[in-house]
Amino acid sequence: MAHILTLNLGSTSSKIALFDDHTCVITETLRHTVEEVSGTVEEQTAFRLQVVNNFLQNHHIETFDAIAARGGLLKPISGGTYLINEAMTKDLLASKYGSHASNISTLLGGQLSKAYNKPAYIVDPVVVDEMSPMAKMTGLKFMERRSIFHALNQKAVARNYAERINRSYEELNLIVAHLGGGITVGTHAGGRVVDVNDGLSGEGPFSPERAGSLPANQLARHVIESQLTIDDVAKLLSKRGGFVSHFGTTDAIAVEQRALQGDAAAVLAYEAMAYQISKSIAAASVYFNGSADQIIMTGGLAYSNRLVNMITERVQFIAGVTVMPGEKEMEALTAGVLRVLNKEEQPKVYA
Numbered sequence: 212m213a214h215i216l217t218l219n220l221g222s223t224s225s226k227i228a229l230f231d232d233h234t235c236v237i238t239e240t241l242r243h244t245v246e247e248v249s250g251t252v253e254e255q256t257a258f259r260l261q262v263v264n265n266f267l268q269n270h271h272i273e274t275f276d277a278i279a280a281r282g283g284l285l286k287p288i289s290g291g292t293y294l295i296n297e298a299m300t301k302d303l304l305a306s307k308y309g310s311h312a313s314n315i316s317t318l319l320g321g322q323l324s325k326a327y328n329k330p331a332y333i334v335d336p337v338v339v340d341e342m343s344p345m346a347k348m349t350g351l352k353f354m355e356r357r358s359i360f361h362a363l364n365q366k367a368v369a370r371n372y373a374e375r376i377n378r379s380y381e382e383l384n385l386i387v388a389h390l391g392g393g394i395t396v397g398t399h400a401g402g403r404v405v406d407v408n409d410g411l412s413g414e415g416p417f418s419p420e421r422a423g424s425l426p427a428n429q430l431a432r433h434v435i436e437s438q439l440t441i442d443d444v445a446k447l448l449s450k451r452g453g454f455v456s457h458f459g460t461t462d463a464i465a466v467e468q469r470a471l472q473g474d475a476a477a478v479l480a481y482e483a484m485a486y487q488i489s490k491s492i493a494a495a496s497v498y499f500n501g502s503a504d505q506i507i508m509t510g511g512l513a514y515s516n517r518l519v520n521m522i523t524e525r526v527q528f529i530a531g532v533t534v535m536p537g538e539k540e541m542e543a544l545t546a547g548v549l550r551v552l553n554k555e556e557q558p559k560v561y562a
């Protein structure tokens with residue numbers, strides 16, 4: 212039996228678990244405030260390392276066989292399990308392809324691999340790229356859309372749904388909406404995510420902390436007038452948008468609570484987010500000429516019946532709706548590493 216330490220550091224939370232093969236024996240989810248997750252790469256790595264060390268100490272875990280870590284912003288690559296190596300670490304330390312909590316996951320996986328002398332892997336990182344050329348094209352010759360999304364969870368829940376109905380993922384046409392700190396809506400055509408909004412760069416619905424699609428001209432004017440740097444813009448779009456901009460929190464439960472108490476701003480923001488998610492789902496259906504085999508909603512926000520019902524009302528004309536709240540990321544990370552440890556799959560190499 213293999214003991215796997217599984218690390219999934221998200222934008223609003225840290226999820227850490229110990230698995231015995233596919234069985235999760237210990238798990239913890241820590242929710243973080245905006246301040247806690249706002250530091251530099253070094254500050255974030257130190258903060259999240261402390262969180263992982265506390266987990267190991269509290270549960271008297273002295274060793275394990277391998278580490279499964281969420282994969283960060285690397286160059287666009289195919290799905291699969293990759294050994295964390297120096298080339299990855301170098302790109303992530305330099306934030307070469309952008310900055311996101313998943314970068315810290317991979318970096319910490321690498322650090323712990325050295326400290327414990329055990330291999331560390333990432334599985335289906337956020338940069339898995341299966342986008343169709345048609346979806347990548349923009350109206351500017353020098354600009355292409357990027358595939359940056361919750362690849363791990365979207366694929367895991369899509370496969371899980373296919374299993375439930377005794378079909379194969381590869382024969383289904385699905386729309387998967389991951390509703391978390393960031394929101395991405397993927398078009399899964401025959402087992403490939405042929406279109407999806409870039410979860411970090413001002414595309415798609417706004418979310419607890421993402422700005423979502425913005426009027427480009429107004430954004431450009433704001434950037435110039437406020438003399439923002441590239442890093443400022445990335446932060447504005449990916450860390451300071453959505454509920455953070457409107458209410459100063461990434462906590463959708465708190466915003467929903469305000470809405471339930473009759474706070475008009477919170478009612479409107481919740482409605483607007485549901486409307487934008489619904490529009491993205493409807494837009495995704497166009498790839499399948501307006502239909503799909505199923506719409507799946509997943510992620511932390513999918514625990515909210517209020518939000519899910521608001522979206523379902525608007526999109527159920529397209530296809531049936533299945534809600535799989537939370538995420539299957541921990542299981543999917545572990546399964547990817549077990550496939551390598553059990554020699555069912557060769558680990559891929561990031562060069």
Ligand SMILES: Nc1ncnc2c1ncn2[C@@H]1O[C@H](COP(=O)(O)OP(=O)(O)O)[C@@H](O)[C@H]1O
Nearest residue numbers: 221222223224391392462463464511512514515
């Ligand atoms: N029961 C719930 N009802 C509404 N929102 C929820 C619920 N549980 C978690 N959330 C919200 O989901 C978001 C986090 O989603 P999650 O998928 O865990 O995020 P991350 O992107 O950090 O992995 C937060 O805004 C959190 O408040």
Ligand SMILES: CCCC(=O)OP(=O)(O)O
Nearest residue numbers: 221222360391392393410
């Ligand atoms: C980088 C795209 C995936 C994403 O947005 O993840 P979080 O919701 O965990 O921030």
